[in-house]
Amino acid sequence: MLSTLFTQGSEKIQYLGTCYTQDCLEALGFILQTQQNIEKAILLSNKQYHAFLIISERNTYVVRSGFKSGYMGEGPKGLASSLQLLLKHQIDIEEVNISEKLMKKVNKALILESDVKHILESKFVRPLRIHEYIYTIYKTLEYQQINDRHYPIELSYHLIDPRIFDLALKFKEEPNNAIMTAYARLEDILRHKTKTDLFSSNLLKTAFISDKHKSMYKWNVDNEEVSNAIGRLFTHIFTAYRKERAHGEINKHYKMQIREFMLINELYLLENESIPNN
Incomplete structure (x- = not known):
């Protein structure tokens, strides 16, 4: 249920998702379904844990670290699907390595505006690993047709x-x-x-x-x-x-x-x- 995905973090930052990969995928699908003019999508990485910072014209979203990498499982599959969803919407994605302390703040809905500013001013990961995360799971960079199930199935x-x-x-x-x-x-x-x-x-x-x-x-x-x-x-x-x-x-x-x-x-x-x- 969408009602389980939301936690009000601050007046300017909305927190979505849980520690479960599926909840985070649905949260990302909700953002893509409802937000126009997404300006930035930043993959926040700490070792094998991943979250998202999504900035649209009107809102700033943090999707918690329900995504993983480095092994074969639901977490890495969810990460690959989430990246494909963003690419499907023609959104450029960058990756930033963050500290374990900052990742904990992400998951506890404690991110401050100064943290967002720090992330936006950080160096992006090079070489780019976005496509590698996808290819490791699906062995192709083509969009998986099944990822449409991550959008909310609701009447408009x-x-x-x-x-x-x-x-x-x-x-x-x-x-x-x-x-x-x-x-x-x-x-x-x-x-x-x-x-x-x-x-x-x-x-x-x-x-x-x-x-x-x-x-x-x-x-x-x-x-x-x-x-x-x-x-x-x-x-x-x-x-x-x-x-x-x-x-x-x-x-x-x-x-x-x-x-x-x-x-x-x-x-x-x-x-x-x-x-x-x-």
Whole structure:
């Protein structure tokens, strides 16, 4: 849980991670997911123990020393994955050797601004060992596809349509129920909007697709053909995913459930942007 990753170190420095490698990887994934314009990523090393100092445009983060090197195990694998994540985001990484005393301050959330200043003014390790840490574990410098699991698997609340925000709040506990309720609610909205008692694809086609008969609603785009294409996309997405759930119990991976909920959310946003086809 993300709530276990945070400790408030000071007003200007935030401490993330624990002594466990996975917690530190998730902490790094959180930073990369939420922070724009990361200015510096410095690997803090003391013998075989490693932590990170991450400076973004607005925040300074310290990720504790859950990473290791010098042997084959979870700590070195985590270090290799963490470096790959940073390189994947096109962030330059430097390494600084620090004292055992300073590493203890890192892990106890006692770093001062003067310590950060000292680290930033220290000499970087040369020759560069960043790629060596990766190559030792993976025997290649190519990014490992599996490292995407270190990003937080969460809904982006700032993108959610207000009409299903309550479902988003309950999504983690009951994803299937949230998705089915979202489908049903969207149909109710469209029946009220079109003043019909139609269901499913017939309802959507009547509302948004202009073939033999003029659709009731359209989108404010360049021409009718483009609006029709949006209407068909709307109809096909709704029908394909809704029918799958109507014909049997669904047991999808949580990540796929999030993708489907965000697809439904996009339909809500498109519906809200539609205008009467006068």
